[in-house]
Each structure stands twice: as structure tokens, then as C-alpha cells.
Amino acid sequence: MSLRCGVTNLSPETLEQLDALKLEVLADKIIAEHHEYIRETGPELVRLGEKLLAAHGDDSETIQTLVPLINALIDDLTPHLFKEEKILFPAIRGLATGEQTQSCFGHIGNPIRMMLHEHNEADEIVLAIQKVTHNFTAPKEACKTWQTCYQLLSEFCQDLINHIHVEDTILFPKSIALADQ
Known part of the structure; x- marks a missing residue:
């Protein structure tokens, strides 16, 4: 399932390479590339938004609407990353490597359904x-901060689209298929 808000810009070759990775390697790659990017870039987007709100908030309905959306997206993603890294991805690694892991959620499809729901919520915000x-x-007439915010926000949203696309179309389906074997 891919985000309705945009299309992945990952090439077919890149998607094939990601699909060929072992599940535990793919999970680690998602954390290293996408989760860390969110952790690095999210606070900067919030800072830029607050700066825009202070400078233009009284005059711009766009900024008044945008800044809470930026904050909501970052606020939604923060616990989402934690749940993936501390609960779901260790369970996927355990499935992939044959190691027994303790879980309270039953079938791997249960937390995956929750992550898909949260992906849809992020989609709505994007x-x-x-x-x-x-x-x-x-x-x-946008100032440099406004232009910078939009540019960074565009890059952030594209990375998020790619990130969710890889999870939804490669990592999660393969994990469910492995659990069902």
C-alpha cells in the first residue's frame, strides 16, 4: 500500500535491491536511513515552523495552518518510530533469523495492522x-526561512513517502508471509 499523498521516487532497481535484502537487514536499513533522518530533520522543521509563526503568523493563514500540521506530523512519527524499533522490528528480526522473541501481540500481522493505520494517519497530515x-x-514574497521550510518539508515528505512505501510493500508483506509459513 503506497501513500496517496505522493508517489515513491525510488527507482525500480532500488526497489528490487531492497526487496532482495534479508528482512533483518532491511529493517536495520530503514532505521539507519529513514528513522534517523526523521529524528534529525523533524526538530529543524518544528524550529522553522515556529520561526515562521513568530514572523508571519499574524498575517498568514497559510502559516497559521501549516505549523500545527508540521507539529502534528512530528508528534505522530516520534512514538511510531519507537514502536517499530522496540517492538515490531525486533519481532521481524526474530522471525527472519529463527530466534524466539517474546511478544504480547500474537501474530506479526497485528502490530503491522497498527503501523499501517498510523501510516494512513501520517498520509492524511502530509x-x-x-x-x-x-x-x-x-x-x-516568501522570506528565506519560508523558502527553506518548504524545501526541507518537501524533502522530508518525499523521504516519508519512500520510507512508508518500502515498509508497506516490502517489509510488512514479507514478514506476514514468513509468519504464515
Whole structure:
């Protein structure tokens, strides 16, 4: 299942390479590349948003709408990453390596369904961000901070689209198939 808010820009070759990885290696790659990117970039987006709100919040309905959306997206992603890293991905690693792991959730499909639900929630926020920013197109009169925020937000959302696409179309289906063997 891919995000409705955008299309992955990962090449077919890259997707094939990711699909060929062992599940535990793919999970580690997602953490190293996408989760760390969110942790590094999320606070900067919040900072830029707050700066925009202070400078333009009284005059710009766009900024008044955008900043809470940025905050909501980062606030939603933070516990999501934790759940994947501390609960779901260790269970996937255990499945992939044949190591017995303790879990309270039964079949691996149960937490995956929750992650898919949370991916859809992130999707809704990204759709709202795309709408309010006119697909990340800063107004002509936008200051440097505004332009920087839109550029970084565009990159962030594309990375999130790619990240969720890999989880939803490769990691999760393969994990469920392995659990069902």
C-alpha cells in the first residue's frame, strides 16, 4: 500500500535491491536511513515552523495552518518510530533469523495492522501539508526561512513517502508471509 499523498521516487532497481535484502537487514536499513533522518530533520522543521509563526503568523493563514500540521506530523512519527524499533522490528528480526522473541501481540500481522493505520494517519497530515503549501510552492514574497521550510518539508515528505512505501510493500508483506509459513 503506497501513500496517496505522493508517489515513491525510488527507482525500480532500488526497489528490487531492497526487496532482495534479508528482512533483518532491511529493517536495520530503514532505521539507519529513514528513522534517523526523521529524528534529525523533524526538530529543524518544528524550529522553522515556529520561526515562521513568530514572523508571519499574524498575517498568514497559510502559516497559521501549516505549523500545527508540521507539529502534528512530528508528534505522530516520534512514538511510531519507537514502536517499530522496540517492538515490531525486533519481532521481524526474530522471525527472519529463527530466534524466539517474546511478544504480547500474537501474530506479526497485528502490530503491522497498527503501523499501517498510523501510516494512513501520517498520509492524511502530509496531504494537508501539500494542500496548504500548494505542493511546497512558497509564495513569491516568501522570506528565506519560508523558502527553506518548504524545501526541507518537501524533502522530508518525499523521504516519508519512500520510507512508508518500502515498509508497506516490502517489509510488512514479507514478514506476514514468513509468519504464515
